[in-house]
Amino acid sequence: MNDLTFALRQLRKSPGFTFVAVLTLALGIGANTAIFSIVNAVLLRPLPYPDADRIMVLNESSGPGQDYSVALPDYFDWRNENTVFEHLAATHKESRNLSGIPGRDPERVSCASVTRNFFNIIGLPPELGRTFSQDEDKVGAPPVAVISDRVWRRVFNADPGVLGRSITLHDQNYTVTGVMPPQMTSPQDTDAWLSMMRRSNNPAWMDRSHHPMIYVWGKLKPGVTVDQARTEMKGIAARLEKTYPDTNGGETAVVTPLLDNLVGKYRTNLGLLFGAVGLVLLIACANLANLFAARGAARAREFAIHAAVGATRGQIIKKLLFESFLIALLGGALGFLFAVWVRSSLIALSPGDVSRFQQISFDLPVLGFTFLIASLTSVLFGLWPAWQASHADVQLALKTGSAGSGDPPSAKRARDWLVISEIALTLTLLVAASLVLKSFSKMQALQLGYEPRNLFSARVELPWKTYSSREKIGTFAKALLDKVTALPGVQSAGIGSNSPLMGGWQTGFWRDGAAQPTPAQMPSSDLEVVTGDYFSTFKTPLLRGRTFNDRDTKDSPRVVIVDQAMAEQYFPGEDPIGKRLFVDAGNDEEGNVPSEIVGVVARMRYHAVDEMAPLPLIYCSMAQAQRTSLCLFVRSSMSAASLSKSIRDVVASIDPNQPVFDARPMLDRVQETWGTHRLLSFLFSIFAGLALVLATIGLYGLLAYTTLKRVREIGIRLALGARPAQIRALVLSHGLQLLLIGSAIGLVAAFALSRALQNVLFEVKGIDPKIYFGVGALLSAATFFASWIPARRASRVNPVVAFRAE
Amino acid sequence: MNNGSDPLIRLSSVTKVFLTDEVETHALSGIHLDIRPGEYMSIAGPSGCGKTTLLSILGLLDTPSDGSYSLKGHEVANLSFADRARIRNREIGFIFQSFNLIGDLTVFENVELPLTYRGMAASERKSFVTEALDRVGMAHRAKHLPSQLSGGQQQRVAVARALAGRPAILLADEPTGNLDSRNGEAVMQLLKELHENGATICMVTHDERFAQHADRTVHLFDGRVVEDRMAA
Structure with a gap:
C-alpha cells in the first residue's frame, strides 16, 4: 500500500477529525486567499501597459x-x-x-x-x-x-x-x-x-x-x-x-512610480490586512499541530508496530506528512471556494473610487498562492507532530498496549507553547481590531462642520465658450436655484464651485497693510465660490457678520467670508469683520484684489478624514468670481432618485445641452472617505473574531486532551482526598497560566503593532488602556469558557480508575 | 484480632450492583463486616470475586447500592462526593498495586499531596512528610522523581503518602502485585511494622503467602463473605 492510499484510509477512518482539520484550515487559507486576491488585484497585478514599471508620475512639492x-x-x-x-x-x-x-x-x-x-x-x-x-x-x-x-x-x-x-x-x-x-x-x-x-x-x-x-x-x-x-x-x-x-x-520635484501613484496609499492598509490574516493562519496551524500531535500520541502503538516491522523514522514522518498534506489540499480547495464566495462582499466593502479594487479575480496567481500556502501549512502543522510520533518510545508503546503512559515533558511544553502563541497572536489581533474599529467609529462621528444627511449634490460643467461671463453664469445659477428651491420637499439650495470632498482649489492671500509676500512665501487657503443659500443648506453656522447678498455684484467692492480657522490664525484677538485681504479669486488676469471680510462662518472639514494639513478657507461670491464648474447642493428629505431626476429636468429646462453628473447624496461622498477604513475595520474584526474562536478551540482542545491523558492521575488525586473544586482549580489554573504567559507576550506584540497602526488610525492613540483592558477581559472570559468544560469533566472522574492497572 | 473495642468500620448488608447494558451484575451481596482499630485484615479471593469493589466502598471511592457503612460511628454511605473526599483525605490512606505516584511530582511532593488537599500549612506539611518518609526509609530520596526509583522504592513512597496524613486506616490493594518477591517481601515487612506500631490495615491480596501476614483473613467468593478467619 502506498503512502497516499494509507493517508486516505486514515483520514476516512476518522471523519470527525478530518472534518475539523479541513474546516479549520479552509477558514485560514480561505481568508488568506481572499486578502491575497485583493493584494494581487490592487498592488501586484502589473498595469496593462508595456514596461509599466518604467512609467513615473511627477509633481512638485514643498x-x-x-x-x-x-x-x-x-x-x-x-x-x-x-x-x-x-x-x-x-x-x-x-x-x-x-x-x-x-x-x-x-x-x-x-x-x-x-x-x-x-x-x-x-x-x-x-x-x-x-x-x-x-x-x-x-x-x-x-x-x-x-x-x-x-x-x-x-x-x-x-x-x-x-x-x-x-x-x-x-x-x-x-x-x-x-x-x-x-x-x-x-x-x-x-x-x-x-x-x-x-x-x-x-x-x-x-x-x-x-x-x-x-x-x-x-x-x-x-x-x-x-x-x-x-x-x-x-x-x-x-x-x-x-x-x-x-x-x-x-520647491522640489517628486517622482513616483505610476502603480504607487495609483494605489500606493493602500499599501500600508493592505499590508496590515495581509499580516492580520497571516496571523489567523498561524493560529489555525497551531491548532492543527496540537490536534495532529494528540492524534499521533493516540496512535503511538500503531507507529510502534510500524517501527517494529522495520519502518525508519523518515518513513513514518513521510506517512504522516502525506496525511497533513492531504488535509491541507482539501482545506486549500475549500478555502479557495470560500474566497470566491466572498468576492462580491469584498468588492462591496472596498473603496468604490479605485477601479483596481473592482477587478478582484481568482486567476492563476491567486490559485498558485492558495496551493503554496496549503503546502506550506501542511509542513507547518504536520512536521512537528510527525517528528514526535516517529520518536515515540517503541517498547513502552508496545508494552502498555495503549497510547502510552504519558507524553514526554518536551511534548507537553511544546503543546503548551503552541496554545500560548495562539493566545498571544489573538490578543495582538484583538487589540489591533479594537483600535481600528474605534478609529472607524471616530470617523463616523466626525464633526464635519456641516450636516451631510439630507443634503444632495449634483454637478454641472458649463462650457466656458457659451458661459463666457459672470452674468451668463449668474443667470444660469439663479434660474437653477429658483427652480430647484420651488420643488416640493426642498428646504434650501446653494451652489458652490470648489466644494467639500470634490477636490478643492487653493489660493494665495495676504492682509491689507502688510507687504506683498513673494509667491514662495505667500500663505495659502482653500477657496470656495458660492451663491444662493449655501451656508444654510450646509447648516454651517454664520458666527459673525453676514453672508453674501444681491448687493454683492461684479461691480460692487469685493467681499469675502472667512472661516473660523482663518479668523483665529490671521486675526487673533481681533474682529475680522471689516478688515481686508488681498485675494486671488481666480478671475483671469485679475490677480489679488483687496476684499473686505463681511462674515465669519464655522470651520468645515473640507477633506473630511483625509484632511492632512488643514488650510483656512475663504469664500467668494459667484457674482464676483467666475466659475463654470458648479455643484448644486439641495437640502431636502426627498429620495435621492426623485431628487436626481427633478434636478436633471430643471437643468434641461434651463439649458438642454448641459448634462447633470455625479448626482448623489453628500453622505455617499463622506462615506467614500471611509472606504479603506471600513474595509480594514470589517476585515480586522472578522479576523480577530476568527482568531478568538480558533484560540478558544485550541485551548479547549489542549485542556480536554490533557485531562484525558491525566484521567488516571486525577483519579489518584481524588482518591487521596482532592475535592472536585480542587480538581477544577487544577485544570483552570493550567488554562490561566497559559493565558498569563500568552497575554504577556501578546501585549508586547500588540504594543509594537499599535505603533505600526498609528499611521492608519484616526484620532485614536495606539496605546489605549481601555482597549487593552477590554481585550484582556474578553480573552479571560474565553479562557475560562475553554477551560471550564475540561475542568468540570476532570472533577467528575471516577476515582476508582486509580485501582485500574495501567 | 478482636480487641473488643467499638468497630472503626462497620458494613451492614452492603450490596453493590452494576448496571451494564441492561444487565445487573451483583458485585457484592449482603456484606457484613466490622474492622476494629489496630486490626490487620486481609481480603482474599479469586479474581472477580468483588475484592476491589469492597475496597472501593471501604475507601469511599464508591458508594454501596444498598446497606449501611459506618466509619468511626458515623454513617458515610450516602454522603456527597465532596464530603466523601474530605473524609477520605483525613481518615483513609491508600496503597495501590501500581504505586500510583504522579510522575511530574517529586517524592516529597507526592507524599505532600493529600496534606495539600487538606489545606495544611506548609511548615506542618513539611514535618508530616519528613516523618512519613523517615518511617519508610525514603527521606534521602525526597527530591527524586518517581521514574528515578525502583519499583520497591516507589511502593515505599506510596506507603509514606498513605501514612502522611495519619489516617484511621490504611487500605492496600495488592501492594506487592507489581513487585518482585524480594521487594514484595520488604513491603509486607513494612506493613507489618506499621501494624505493630498501631496502624489499622486492610489489604486486598490473592496471594496466600502475603495474606498470612494479616491477623484476620476474609475470603470473598461471588460477592459474598464465605470465610472470616482469625490467624492461629
Whole structure:
C-alpha cells in the first residue's frame, strides 16, 4: 500500500477529525486567499501597459504632505534638462460635455489634455486610427481628439467610421483621429485625449507661480532606476529654485512610480490586512499541530508496530506528512471556494473610487498562492507532530498496549507553547481590531462642520465658450436655484464651485497693510465660490457678520467670508469683520484684489478624514468670481432618485445641452472617505473574531486532551482526598497560566503593532488602556469558557480508575 | 484480632450492583463486616470475586447500592462526593498495586499531596512528610522523581503518602502485585511494622503467602463473605 492510499484510509477512518482539520484550515487559507486576491488585484497585478514599471508620475512639492501640480514652465525645463526619461509628458484632467451626437443626450465625459508624447509613455498603439501628430500638438493647431474604446462603443456603437468625425466637447468641435484600446484609461479613467500644446499660450499656464493641475508623466530610459531619476529631478528643481527664487523657493520635484501613484496609499492598509490574516493562519496551524500531535500520541502503538516491522523514522514522518498534506489540499480547495464566495462582499466593502479594487479575480496567481500556502501549512502543522510520533518510545508503546503512559515533558511544553502563541497572536489581533474599529467609529462621528444627511449634490460643467461671463453664469445659477428651491420637499439650495470632498482649489492671500509676500512665501487657503443659500443648506453656522447678498455684484467692492480657522490664525484677538485681504479669486488676469471680510462662518472639514494639513478657507461670491464648474447642493428629505431626476429636468429646462453628473447624496461622498477604513475595520474584526474562536478551540482542545491523558492521575488525586473544586482549580489554573504567559507576550506584540497602526488610525492613540483592558477581559472570559468544560469533566472522574492497572 | 473495642468500620448488608447494558451484575451481596482499630485484615479471593469493589466502598471511592457503612460511628454511605473526599483525605490512606505516584511530582511532593488537599500549612506539611518518609526509609530520596526509583522504592513512597496524613486506616490493594518477591517481601515487612506500631490495615491480596501476614483473613467468593478467619 502506498503512502497516499494509507493517508486516505486514515483520514476516512476518522471523519470527525478530518472534518475539523479541513474546516479549520479552509477558514485560514480561505481568508488568506481572499486578502491575497485583493493584494494581487490592487498592488501586484502589473498595469496593462508595456514596461509599466518604467512609467513615473511627477509633481512638485514643498515638503511632506505639501504636494501640488506642476507649473507648465517648470515642465518645459524638466523636459529639456533631464537625461533619465525617454519621454516626459504633461497632462491636465478636465471634465467636458459631449454633445451634438444625433439621438443622444449631452453627457459629461472625462477628458485629458496631454502632450503628444504621452502616448509614447503609455506605449499602446491605437486600436483604430492614430494619435496626435507633431503639427496637431502646437499652438494654433486644429482641434483633434483621440477617444477611448469605452466611448467608441457606448456613443458610436463601435463604428469604424468614427475616424474623421466631428464631436463637440464644451461647444468646441474636435475631429476624432483615433480610438485607444480598452486597457488605456490613463490618466484616471479618461474618455478623450486632447492636444495640450494647443492651449500652451494660455497666460495663466505660462506663469511659473501658477500650478494649474498639470501633472507630468515620464518613462524612464531602460536601465535607469527610480532613485537615479529622483536624484536628477531634485537637482533640476534645485537649479530652478536658484534661478527663480520668488516662484520656486522651497520647491522640489517628486517622482513616483505610476502603480504607487495609483494605489500606493493602500499599501500600508493592505499590508496590515495581509499580516492580520497571516496571523489567523498561524493560529489555525497551531491548532492543527496540537490536534495532529494528540492524534499521533493516540496512535503511538500503531507507529510502534510500524517501527517494529522495520519502518525508519523518515518513513513514518513521510506517512504522516502525506496525511497533513492531504488535509491541507482539501482545506486549500475549500478555502479557495470560500474566497470566491466572498468576492462580491469584498468588492462591496472596498473603496468604490479605485477601479483596481473592482477587478478582484481568482486567476492563476491567486490559485498558485492558495496551493503554496496549503503546502506550506501542511509542513507547518504536520512536521512537528510527525517528528514526535516517529520518536515515540517503541517498547513502552508496545508494552502498555495503549497510547502510552504519558507524553514526554518536551511534548507537553511544546503543546503548551503552541496554545500560548495562539493566545498571544489573538490578543495582538484583538487589540489591533479594537483600535481600528474605534478609529472607524471616530470617523463616523466626525464633526464635519456641516450636516451631510439630507443634503444632495449634483454637478454641472458649463462650457466656458457659451458661459463666457459672470452674468451668463449668474443667470444660469439663479434660474437653477429658483427652480430647484420651488420643488416640493426642498428646504434650501446653494451652489458652490470648489466644494467639500470634490477636490478643492487653493489660493494665495495676504492682509491689507502688510507687504506683498513673494509667491514662495505667500500663505495659502482653500477657496470656495458660492451663491444662493449655501451656508444654510450646509447648516454651517454664520458666527459673525453676514453672508453674501444681491448687493454683492461684479461691480460692487469685493467681499469675502472667512472661516473660523482663518479668523483665529490671521486675526487673533481681533474682529475680522471689516478688515481686508488681498485675494486671488481666480478671475483671469485679475490677480489679488483687496476684499473686505463681511462674515465669519464655522470651520468645515473640507477633506473630511483625509484632511492632512488643514488650510483656512475663504469664500467668494459667484457674482464676483467666475466659475463654470458648479455643484448644486439641495437640502431636502426627498429620495435621492426623485431628487436626481427633478434636478436633471430643471437643468434641461434651463439649458438642454448641459448634462447633470455625479448626482448623489453628500453622505455617499463622506462615506467614500471611509472606504479603506471600513474595509480594514470589517476585515480586522472578522479576523480577530476568527482568531478568538480558533484560540478558544485550541485551548479547549489542549485542556480536554490533557485531562484525558491525566484521567488516571486525577483519579489518584481524588482518591487521596482532592475535592472536585480542587480538581477544577487544577485544570483552570493550567488554562490561566497559559493565558498569563500568552497575554504577556501578546501585549508586547500588540504594543509594537499599535505603533505600526498609528499611521492608519484616526484620532485614536495606539496605546489605549481601555482597549487593552477590554481585550484582556474578553480573552479571560474565553479562557475560562475553554477551560471550564475540561475542568468540570476532570472533577467528575471516577476515582476508582486509580485501582485500574495501567 | 478482636480487641473488643467499638468497630472503626462497620458494613451492614452492603450490596453493590452494576448496571451494564441492561444487565445487573451483583458485585457484592449482603456484606457484613466490622474492622476494629489496630486490626490487620486481609481480603482474599479469586479474581472477580468483588475484592476491589469492597475496597472501593471501604475507601469511599464508591458508594454501596444498598446497606449501611459506618466509619468511626458515623454513617458515610450516602454522603456527597465532596464530603466523601474530605473524609477520605483525613481518615483513609491508600496503597495501590501500581504505586500510583504522579510522575511530574517529586517524592516529597507526592507524599505532600493529600496534606495539600487538606489545606495544611506548609511548615506542618513539611514535618508530616519528613516523618512519613523517615518511617519508610525514603527521606534521602525526597527530591527524586518517581521514574528515578525502583519499583520497591516507589511502593515505599506510596506507603509514606498513605501514612502522611495519619489516617484511621490504611487500605492496600495488592501492594506487592507489581513487585518482585524480594521487594514484595520488604513491603509486607513494612506493613507489618506499621501494624505493630498501631496502624489499622486492610489489604486486598490473592496471594496466600502475603495474606498470612494479616491477623484476620476474609475470603470473598461471588460477592459474598464465605470465610472470616482469625490467624492461629
